[in-house]
Amino acid sequence: MFNEMSLDEGAIRPPYARVKEWIDGSGLELLHKRSAEAEAIFRRIGITFAVYGEGGDPERLIPFDLIPRVFSAAEWRRLDRGIRQRARALNAFLYDVYHRGEIMRAGIVPERLVYQNAAFQPAMMGVEPPGRVYSHIVGIDIVRTGETAFQVLEDNCRTPSGVSYMLENREIMMRMFPELFSRGAVESVDRYPDDLRKTLEEVAPPACKGEPNVVVLTPGPFNSAYYEHSFLADLMGVELVEPQDLFVDEGLCWMRTTRGPQRVDVIYKRIDDDFIDPLAFRPESVLGVPGLFDVYRAGGVTLCSAPGAGVADDKAIYTYVPDMIRFYMSETPILENVPTWRCADRDDCAHVLAHLEELVVKEVHGSGGYGMLIGPKSTAEQRAEFTAKLKDDPANFIAQPTLDLSSVPTLAPRGIGARHVDFRPFCLVGQSMRLVPGGLTRVALREGSLVVNSSQGGGVKDTWVLTE
Amino acid sequence: MRLTIEHRTRYAYEPPALNLHLRLKLFAPATAGQSIREWEVSIGGEPARPMLTDAFGDAEAVIALRKATEEVEVVARGVVETADTAGVLGRIGLARPEVSLRTTELTRADEAIEALAREAADEEGLLAQMHRLSALTAEALDYRPGATDADTTAAQALAIGSGVCQDFTHVLIAAARALGVPARYVVGYLHDPEAPLSETHAWAEAHIAGLGWVGFDPVHQVCPAETYVRLASGFDAADAAPIRGTLSAGHEEEMEVAVRVSAGQMQQQQQQG
Numbered sequence: 001m002f003n004e005m006s007l008d009e010g011a012i013r014p015p016y017a018r019v020k021e022w023i024d025g026s027g028l029e030l031l032h033k034r035s036a037e038a039e040a041i042f043r044r045i046g047i048t049f050a051v052y053g054e055g056g057d058p059e060r061l062i063p064f065d066l067i068p069r070v071f072s073a074a075e076w077r078r079l080d081r082g083i084r085q086r087a088r089a090l091n092a093f094l095y096d097v098y099h100r101g102e103i104m105r106a107g108i109v110p111e112r113l114v115y116q117n118a119a120f121q122p123a124m125m126g127v128e129p130p131g132r133v134y135s136h137i138v139g140i141d142i143v144r145t146g147e148t149a150f151q152v153l154e155d156n157c158r159t160p161s162g163v164s165y166m167l168e169n170r171e172i173m174m175r176m177f178p179e180l181f182s183r184g185a186v187e188s189v190d191r192y193p194d195d196l197r198k199t200l201e202e203v204a205p206p207a208c209k210g211e212p213n214v215v216v217l218t219p220g221p222f223n224s225a226y227y228e229h230s231f232l233a234d235l236m237g238v239e240l241v242e243p244q245d246l247f248v249d250e251g252l253c254w255m256r257t258t259r260g261p262q263r264v265d266v267i268y269k270r271i272d273d274d275f276i277d278p279l280a281f282r283p284e285s286v287l288g289v290p291g292l293f294d295v296y297r298a299g300g301v302t303l304c305s306a307p308g309a310g311v312a313d314d315k316a317i318y319t320y321v322p323d324m325i326r327f328y329m330s331e332t333p334i335l336e337n338v339p340t341w342r343c344a345d346r347d348d349c350a351h352v353l354a355h356l357e358e359l360v361v362k363e364v365h366g367s368g369g370y371g372m373l374i375g376p377k378s379t380a381e382q383r384a385e386f387t388a389k390l391k392d393d394p395a396n397f398i399a400q401p402t403l404d405l406s407s408v409p410t411l412a413p414r415g416i417g418a419r420h421v422d423f424r425p426f427c428l429v430g431q432s433m434r435l436v437p438g439g440l441t442r443v444a445l446r447e448g449s450l451v452v453n454s455s456q457g458g459g460v461k462d463t464w465v466l467t468e
Numbered sequence: 469m470r471l472t473i474e475h476r477t478r479y480a481y482e483p484p485a486l487n488l489h490l491r492l493k494l495f496a497p498a499t500a501g502q503s504i505r506e507w508e509v510s511i512g513g514e515p516a517r518p519m520l521t522d523a524f525g526d527a528e529a530v531i532a533l534r535k536a537t538e539e540v541e542v543v544a545r546g547v548v549e550t551a552d553t554a555g556v557l558g559r560i561g562l563a564r565p566e567v568s569l570r571t572t573e574l575t576r577a578d579e580a581i582e583a584l585a586r587e588a589a590d591e592e593g594l595l596a597q598m599h600r601l602s603a604l605t606a607e608a609l610d611y612r613p614g615a616t617d618a619d620t621t622a623a624q625a626l627a628i629g630s631g632v633c634q635d636f637t638h639v640l641i642a643a644a645r646a647l648g649v650p651a652r653y654v655v656g657y658l659h660d661p662e663a664p665l666s667e668t669h670a671w672a673e674a675h676i677a678g679l680g681w682v683g684f685d686p687v688h689q690v691c692p693a694e695t696y697v698r699l700a701s702g703f704d705a706a707d708a709a710p711i712r713g714t715l716s717a718g719h720e721e722e723m724e725v726a727v728r729v730s731a732g733q734m735q736q737q738q739q740q741g
Contacts, residue, residue, distance in 0.1 A: 125563040126523030279491040290489035291530035
């Protein structure tokens with residue numbers, strides 16, 4: 001296991017020198033006290049995350065761990081290049097899929113995987129989104145397994161959430177430990193809301209002539225990420241709207257306000273495609289803005305992300321992202337994929353069935369750590385259940401080796417323990433590309449656990465990128 | 469052949485619908501088999517114009533009726549010059565034909581539909597396979613209105629063994645896709661002086677390399693020729709529906725469709741009127 005702070009010989013890795021010094025200087029008792037204070041502050045601000053299917057208080061607080069996760073400037077340079085490269089390839093793939101389909105004609109990605117994909121939207125065929133951007137906020141989940149080994153676990157092209165934690169975690173660290181940031185050794189992340197707003201303004205539709213009016217579209221307060229929706233709208237200084245606040249007329253989109261209807265040019269859409277327009281997708285849906293999808297396709301408003309962007313972040317498509325980088329950009333992938341077996345392939349599936357105890361099996365369309373099997377931690381009963389599922393619908397699953405995720409020092413009930421982490425940066429794609437140095441580090445708080453999802457008992461940490 | 473079409477759809481709402489939205493796919497396209505001489509669509513007497521034409525060649529309009537609507541009539545009427553191309557239409561729309569291999573809930577192939585596809589696969593060449601599939605579909609289904617409804621899937625219709633043009637077409641396109649032939653659902657009009665239809669008709673189009681899109685009418689066992697007018701297409705009947713609307717909960721909707729297709733004299737009447 002790769003410990004990001006200290007090597008086996010006990011030497012401290014240079015990026016963590018300052019953190020180590022701070023931990024030793026503070027002492028456990030103080031850290032525990034400050035941790036309780038941090039939790040009290042979070043509770044007062046009201047950052048919560050709805051957790052499904054676990055009973056108890058659904059509006060639970062995501063545990064925050066005080067000890068930051070650190071990247072050196074050199075590490076970040078490489079990550080930055082790799083993330084941008086991947087975000088560019090994913091958007092190129094989406095443009096291609098909804099136009100000429102070159103990557104399928106070239107025999108690289110199977111047609112069936114794209115056109116039969118639940119996330120593929122045939123009605124997006126031929127549509128020209130502004131800047132040819134489909135996924136404007138690309139969240140790329142990255143794990144580390146060694147000094148130089150970074151691997152992409154999955155891509156999130158629709159509505160990656162969690163950026164509010166990146167901002168809040170930094171805010172609280174700076175408030176509680178100003179001295180840690182006093183020497184300016186840590187790159188700032190606070191320009192993210194401005195960057196997001198600029199990105200959204202850059203993809204205003206052809207029909208928008210003046211200053212673009214941007215809104216954040218949320219399903220409403222019952223949604224698990226509602227806090228983030230309102231937080232981002234607030235920081236960008238734009239309206240937070242629900243579907244019933246919007247309507248279309250004369251080929252444009254409008255927002256109901258107390259001063260009468262106001263034009264809407266760009267919608268940062270935090271609603272699933274299926275629920276944006278009952279005329280286009282689900283006639284039985286009560287959510288949605290009738291006609292919105294036609295107005296979008298006719299260039300009257302921009303939807304971010306574009307409907308149908310999800311076809312690029314499907315876990316079966318994921319396996320082809322390195323090929324996309326080579327195909328569209330003639331570049332070598334900077335960040336590798338985790339080796340993945342596609343159960344749709346007969347040989348791969350046989351291998352997976354024979355090695356269930358060692359592998360992590362995931363549903364192709366699943367997310368949030370639901371519906372997966374972690375081989376080494378599984379019971380015989382769970383494996384039998386997955387064997388049946390795999391045989392019934394192999395194309396619905398992929399499998400990956402259980403990764404030896406890197407660990408970072410974390411405040412535990414008794415002392416400080418190494419806990420596994422992953423990382424989600426947020427790459428913004430408009431006419432230009434923007435990436436703040438940082439992201440969301442998720443940590444598996446249970447000792448030995450590899451599941452970092454907040455829905456499964458994971459926590460979060462501040463992520464530092466050191467200045468040069 | 470010069471055909472005159474009048475397609476009226478009347479909706480009544482109880483209580484009156486508030487903020488009613490309709491999506492119209494009611495704009496007949498020009499194809500190798502038809503030239504549009506006149507075409508107009510109106511809703512409640514107001515003209516409706518398409519907002520966009522999608523990559524499958526279908527024009528769409530979205531109409532919002534903000535006032536309380538008790539009754540509204542959508543009328544499409546036009547004059548179309550048709551030609552016999554033996555069903556061959558070539559290219560329609562910009563989308564890759566392979567997209568039309570996509571299955572939907574209504575057109576998912578089950579074991580029985582796959583069996584039809586396997587049987588047709590014995591024929592030499594895709595065109596012959598499609599003709600065979602169309603014949604097999606007609607053999608497997610009796611034309612019987614009332615046996616199925618708008619939500620009946622291809623697999624269900626085949627199991628029941630009867631249906632209407634929607635079901636024949638669903639079975640045919642589900643089987644064609646199972647064969648690996650891109651296929652789509654077409655809504656249009658049929659001129660039949662012997663037995664005039666008072667509704668729209670439906671048939672399938674399959675994409676055959678070298679020919680492009682070719683129509684197959686499994687109900688009449690022909691390739692659509694000069695008595696057919698093509699209105700719109702889709703992945704299934706729900707997608708190709710000429711009119712789709714939103715309705716608030718608690719509102720009853722009644723719909724009445726009247727289609728008249730005529731050659732020659734009707735057109736004169738219209739010119740006089």
